[in-house]
Amino acid sequence: MAAPTEPSSPARVVVLVSGSGTNLQALLDAxxxxxxxxxxxxxxxxxxxxxxxxxxxxxRAGLPTFVRRxxxxxxxxxxxxxxxxxxxxxxPDLVVSAGFMKIVGAEFLARFGGRIVNTHPAxxxxxxxxxxxxxxxAYGAKVTGCTVHFVxxxxxxxxxxxxxxxxxxxxxDEAALHERIxxxxxxxxxxxxxxxxxxxxxxxxxxxxxx
Ligand code: GAR
Numbered sequence: 001m002a003a004p005t006e007p008s009s010p011a012r013v014v015v016l017v018s019g020s021g022t023n024l025q026a027l028l029d030a031x032x033x034x035x036x037x038x039x040x041x042x043x044x045x046x047x048x049x050x051x052x053x054x055x056x057x058x059x060r061a062g063l064p065t066f067v068r069r070x071x072x073x074x075x076x077x078x079x080x081x082x083x084x085x086x087x088x089x090x091x092p093d094l095v096v097s098a099g100f101m102k103i104v105g106a107e108f109l110a111r112f113g114g115r116i117v118n119t120h121p122a123x124x125x126x127x128x129x130x131x132x133x134x135x136x137x138a139y140g141a142k143v144t145g146c147t148v149h150f151v152x153x154x155x156x157x158x159x160x161x162x163x164x165x166x167x168x169x170x171x172x173d174e175a176a177l178h179e180r181i182x183x184x185x186x187x188x189x190x191x192x193x194x195x196x197x198x199x200x201x202x203x204x205x206x207x208x209x210x211x
Contacts, residue, residue, distance in 0.1 A: 011040040011093040011197035016100035017047050021054025023098035023119060026186035027193060028061050039198035044090040046083070048102045064090070070102070080105030087112065096193060097151065101130060109153055114203055116151035117196070119189050121181045123147060123163055128156035133178045136168065143167055144177070146185035148192045150203060161196070161208045164188045 010031075015024050024045060031041045045058035046066045058065045066086045073079040084107050087095055097104075097118040104116070122132030124147040129135070136144040145165040152158035164184040168177060195201075201210045 008091075008093055010036055010038065012043045012091055013040050013094045013096055013193065013197075014044045014046060014087050014090050014092040015042055015058075015096045015098050016087075017045060017052065017054030017098055018049060018101040019052055019054060019099050021045075021052070021057045021099065022182060023186055023189050024054055025057050026190050027096065027098070028057065030190040030194065034194070038194050040094070040193050040196075043092065044087075046086055048083075048100065054099070077105055077107065081107045084108045084111050094193065094196060096189070098189065103155060104151065106153070109151070113152075114150065117161065117189075117193065118149055118151050118156070118158070119185055120147045120149065120156050121178060121185060123165070124149060124156050124160060132156075133181060134174050137172060137174055137177060141168055144181065146181050146188060148185075148188055150208065159203055159206045159208050161201075161210075162188055162192050 015027060017024050027042055030038050042063060044064045045055065046068065047055050048069060050067045055065050068079060068083045068086055070076065070079045073082060088111060093115065095112050095116045097116060120132055122136050123145045127135040143165055145163055147160055147163045149160045150158040166181050166184055195210050199210050201208060
């Protein structure tokens with residue numbers, strides 16, 4: 001997993017979304033409020049479906065958007081290449097998967113490996129996959145949280161960059177717990193992306209170092 005050697009300043013970030021895009025919004029707000037001192041700017045937003053609030057947030061911010069739906073391609077690898085091409089057109093230093101509910105494939109990883117950051121609503125390696133909040137609740141865990149990590153070829157298995165802890169309350173349902181996780185997650189993601197962009201980083205085995 002190679003990290004970029006000479007990132008742009010500010011670092012160019014392409015964000016991928018599938019839903020409401022509140023993590024994307026947090027990144028947009030950080031860029032707008034922090035200016036160049038934040039170190040990163042969102043240059044485009046992509047999705048695997050249309051008609052979602054995440055894309056509307058990008059449009060309101062005046063950003064280019066693109067949609068690549070799996071169903072529009074003959075095979076998953078062809079979708080993966082199309083997604084990689086669309087992302088590539090915006091010359092990203094970092095790709096942030098913020099509620100993007102698809103697993104990227106070999107071509108995407110070959111082009112952007114070591115530069116793809118994902119945020120997951122559980123404390124990995126516990127509760128990977130599409131239902132991290134529901135699974136922690138069903139297990140009876142007392143704490144859960146969120147994990148910001150680099151993407152590798154597994155499902156939520158890449159090197160961990162940072163984690164945030166959230167207590168599970170007896171009265172929690174999935175929606176209430178997810179809201180409290182997202183509150184922590186948005187701040188963590190903004191912090192991590194800013195630090196990666198400003199300070200650079202290296203990945204050695206499973207360890208991520210930010211100087
Ligand atoms: C976030 O909690 C993110 O961790 C989760 O989707 C939510 C998106 O929220 N992602 C996954 O579950 C991926 N496995 P948002 O659209 O409001 O940013």
